[in-house]
Amino acid sequence: MLDKPKRPMSAYLLWLNSARQKIKADFPGLKVTEVAKKGGEMWRGMEDKSEWEAMAAKAKEQYTKDLESFNANGGDAAPVAKKAQKRGKKPRAAAPKKKQKEELDEDDDDEEDEASD
Numbered sequence: 001m002l003d004k005p006k007r008p009m010s011a012y013l014l015w016l017n018s019a020r021q022k023i024k025a026d027f028p029g030l031k032v033t034e035v036a037k038k039g040g041e042m043w044r045g046m047e048d049k050s051e052w053e054a055m056a057a058k059a060k061e062q063y064t065k066d067l068e069s070f071n072a073n074g075g076d077a078a079p080v081a082k083k084a085q086k087r088g089k090k091p092r093a094a095a096p097k098k099k100q101k102e103e104l105d106e107d108d109d110d111e112e113d114e115a116s117d
Contacts (some may be wrong), residue, residue, distance in 0.1 A: 005066035008059035011052040012043050
């Protein structure tokens with residue numbers, strides 16, 4: 001079975017991946033988080049992002065095609081079971097939330113009142 005395609009990277013992430021080494025070289029000693037912050041500042045200051053936005057659009061088109069193909073071939077039949085299986089746990093059925101359960105109980109009471117009229 002095929003794996004579900006990963007979502008495409010944004011224009012910013014595409015740019016950051018290509019610029020990360022230059023940022024590290026220009027600002028030695030920056031921590032990983034500081035490199036990302038510096039990259040964010042540089043990205044906001046950029047005037048022409050069209051090259052990266054075009055790359056992101058192309059990646060999104062490819063993702064859309066891949067996702068359609070994935071879904072046409074059966075998709076992911078049981079995503080919850082697969083996720084639970086990775087952790088070594090058995091999948092369980094989702095229980096209704098308390099608020100939803102209370103609303104359902106109120107609806108049942110209304111139907112009983114109408115039936116007894």
